[in-house]
Every structure is written in C-alpha cells, then in structure tokens.
Amino acid sequence: MKQNSYFDIGANLTHESFDNDFMTVIELAKLNNVKKICITSTSIEDTKVSLKLLENDQEFFITTCGVHPHYADTFEESNIDEIKKLSKHPAVKAIGETGLDLNRNYSRKENQIFCFKSHIEVAQELNLPLFLHQRDAHKDFMNCFNHINLKVNAVVHCFTGDKKEFYEYLDKGFWIGFTGWICDPIRGKHMIDLIANMPLDRIMIETDSPYLLPKNLKVKGRRNEPQFIVEVAKKIACLQKKSLEEISQIFYENSQRFFNL
Numbered sequence: 001m002k003q004n005s006y007f008d009i010g011a012n013l014t015h016e017s018f019d020n021d022f023m024t025v026i027e028l029a030k031l032n033n034v035k036k037i038c039i040t041s042t043s044i045e046d047t048k049v050s051l052k053l054l055e056n057d058q059e060f061f062i063t064t065c066g067v068h069p070h071y072a073d074t075f076e077e078s079n080i081d082e083i084k085k086l087s088k089h090p091a092v093k094a095i096g097e098t099g100l101d102l103n104r105n106y107s108r109k110e111n112q113i114f115c116f117k118s119h120i121e122v123a124q125e126l127n128l129p130l131f132l133h134q135r136d137a138h139k140d141f142m143n144c145f146n147h148i149n150l151k152v153n154a155v156v157h158c159f160t161g162d163k164k165e166f167y168e169y170l171d172k173g174f175w176i177g178f179t180g181w182i183c184d185p186i187r188g189k190h191m192i193d194l195i196a197n198m199p200l201d202r203i204m205i206e207t208d209s210p211y212l213l214p215k216n217l218k219v220k221g222r223r224n225e226p227q228f229i230v231e232v233a234k235k236i237a238c239l240q241k242k243s244l245e246e247i248s249q250i251f252y253e254n255s256q257r258f259f260n261l
C-alpha cells in the first residue's frame, strides 16, 4: 500500500511546551508520515526562534514571518523592514500569521487593521503567500482586502466559521486550513455538512500545535503535536466518503502548490 504523506501547514513549534522534547516531537511526526511542517510565527522574535529551530532540517520545515494580530499594539513601521529582511531567508514561505482577532481583543482594533494591511502589502511586494488568522472579525477582515488586487495565495487558517463565510473566502480566491477543531463533536458540529460537500482543491490541514488536540484523542497533558495531523485528515475523509490515502494525497499536493514549493 502506498504510504500517506502529511503536510502540517500550521504548528506553533516555538511554543514553550516543546522546549524540552522538540526533537522527540519531530521524530514522532516523521514516524507518522508527516513530511513537512510549516512553523507558524507570531512576532519578529518568534520568527528568529523559528529560523533557529529549522536551521538543520530545511527539507522538512518551512516557516512564516509576521506579527500576529494579538501583538498588533506593539507593531510599528520599522517592523516592516525587519519582516522584509527576515523573509529573504529561503525557509520563509509565507507572511503571517496576520489578520484580525476580535475574539480575544488583545490589541486595539485600529492597530490590528493597520498591522494587517501592512502585512498584505509586504506579501504582495515580496510575492509570498499570506497566512491568515480571523476570529470574530469576518466583515472587517474582508474589508481589509477592498481595493486590493491580491496576486498572492492566501490561506485562512483554522477555519471555524459557517458555510457563508467559507464560500465568501473561496470566492475571494482564498484557501482554507482545517484543524482538529472539526474533530470536536460539539464545536465542530456546524461544519459537518459544509465539509462533506466542499470542493477540495484549496483545502489544507494543520494541527495548530500545541493547541486544539483532536477531541477523540486521550493524550496526557492535552498537548497537540504534528503527529496527530492524521486525525484531521481522517475526519474529512470520512465526511467526504473518500479513502484516507486519496484525501491525504490531495492535501499534500495542495500544500505544495500553496507555498510554491
């Protein structure tokens, strides 16, 4: 039987919960057919840490570069030059996480919008895909793309919205990332019908480790890891009535295409 391959398009591996056993986590991921991981970064400092982590394994890792909406209050013009500089590194394959988060509201809305728009501009200038974060901000988020002729790929990661939002994203040309959120029988319930019938050509999967451990797994400590990406693929395969092999092949190829690898 052909071996499945997985591409975790979003894992927060700079998170302190991986400080003590990073190498083991990666070994386990590889043993479970994870072939590539995109380490998501959330700040300038974080991108630097990420680039250190992946230094010795650039076949396996890629990363993003950007300032998360949570930290938009600290974002300043000078960061734009830093992002441009760091993005010259060949492992930086996307700009982000960037977007709007009006759920937690860790940063003021106007700062989030300024930070987000700056990232969109940088991505266009550098011709790098956008790694997008949106929570409770769909309308404002879409407005940030008004009057913009987006020339780069953009993925809305950790999609948890409804059918209407989903198809608005697809109409805009965006890609969608699904996490273990969909494995939660309660929190993921509203997405079942959507997932069963969605077109797959711009869908990708991610763990968002160490967050969002698939609910069906009983893991000590509740830390999510890239090795559990298969659970997200299984859930979509089941709803789409496809084999795990077929679905994982589709997601892997989509991810390669998305990041221009």
Ligand SMILES: [Zn+2]
Residues within 6 Å of the ligand: 097, 132, 133, 134, 157, 158
């Ligand atoms: Zn996010």
